[in-house]
């Protein structure tokens with residue numbers, strides 16, 4: 001029977017989704033369902049793993065049923081997922097012993113502070129490519145093993161299993177036959193040696209996590225197993241898995257070193273393919289494994305902007321300057337420039353390449369002529385300036401020329417923003433027709449492992465551009481504006497210096 005579809009399972013932080021793609025990479029059907037966010041205390045975030053599983057199963061059936069797709073028409077399942085979120089369950093019963101601890105959850109910050117004070121930062125960075133942080137799975141696993149009575153002992157006896165969400169879904173889809181993860185998800189646990197491609201015994205020992213509870217690690221495009229008949233009534237290969245950002249990089253066809261994608265969402269996530277060489281960052285970018293199909297793994301540099309689209313939401317909700325976020329574009333194009341106004345939306349500090357947790361939002365350059373339009377435009381431009389800072393850091397550290405910038409995420413719909421990004425970064429920007437690049441990446445990985453697509457070049461042909469942006473502003477003008485932005489960031493950092501001093505003085509009194 002000729003296969004018609006790949007099924008992409010896109011398990012995100014707020015919803016479970018499923019998309020069916022055909023051979024041309026076109027979306028044939030989509031279904032999604034939100035699930036509960038559980039906040040047991042300030043700063044803690046959990047999900048119910050059974051709810052993740054049941055909503056995911058529901059949307060698979062719905063996406064297929066709504067177009068009458070049959071299982072014998074499906075070439076493969078591919079999974080992409082919220083990264084780092086941690087589930088531990090009983091191997092026999094399949095029941096989680098605690099809720100999933102979500103990547104955003106800060107409950108283990110103290111554990112990580114202690115680790116840093118004990119001098120582990122360099123080791124963690126050299127081995128895992130990450131900087132010690134409570135985001136990653138390691139300290140979350142340790143927390144569950146510490147807090148659930150008897151859990152550590154049971155884990156040591158091989159009675160418990162750990163998984164990120166990809167692993168949890170594959171285990172359930174195969175009715176408990178397969179306990180596996182892929183390189184990209186493993187690389188976000190802070191337990192995985194990204195050079196040796198194996199779990200790191202020293203970090204495991206530090207957190208007292210037994211090796212026997214960890215999944216096998218396999219490539220991102222690989223037949224991990226088959227859906228169980230008793231679960232779905234059919235045996236379909238599960239043949240792709242990748243963390244959401246890595247799946248998006250693949251879905252954007254950023255296959256060559258120097259290819260970059262940026263997702264403009266609430267925050268920004270930028271990844272650069274660096275090929276078979278891992279690049280160690282000196283200014284706070286992370287080194288991570290990229291989804292690939294070859295024999296050898298490929299690596300990526302990753303950087304993020306904390307406040308991107310969130311700044312536009314802020315204009316809408318707190319400043320009440322906009323009715324909707326897309327409306328920002330009208331205001332931006334109503335004026336020639338920002339009239340010298342800059343906004344640094346460092347609401348929660350400022351990330352790579354500056355890294356200052358004391359920095360706060362800053363608006364500079366105000367004159368009597370500054371208007372609401374200038375204010376809004378400065379906010380939208382701040383997304384581009386922050387992304388540009390990441391691009392420069394990536395360029396500098398990798399020594400690679402950026403070949404292309406491909407964009408996705410909600411705010412990439414803003415044409416003004418895309419044009420401005422191209423103007424100041426002096427890059428061609430390509431916005432794809434299918435902006436569901438995360439799900440598409442998972443679909444591609446699964447389809448490549450099962451021969452639905454022959455090779456990456458066939459997929460590359462599928463990639464259709466919705467719009468391309470090329471620099472229009474003169475290079476001199478771009479330089480001047482960036483200079484202004486740099487001064488504005490300096491002002492925000494200066495503010496931070498004083499608040500750090502104040503904190504120290506208070507501490508001494």
Ligand code: ADP
Pocket residue numbers: 264265266267308309310311312313325326327328329409410411412413414
């Ligand atoms: P996430 O996945 O992080 O929730 P999305 O990719 O759905 O985010 O993008 C939503 C974000 O994009 C919001 O923060 C919103 O302010 C911003 N956004 C959406 N459309 C526009 C637009 N046309 N112009 C500027 N920002 C926008």
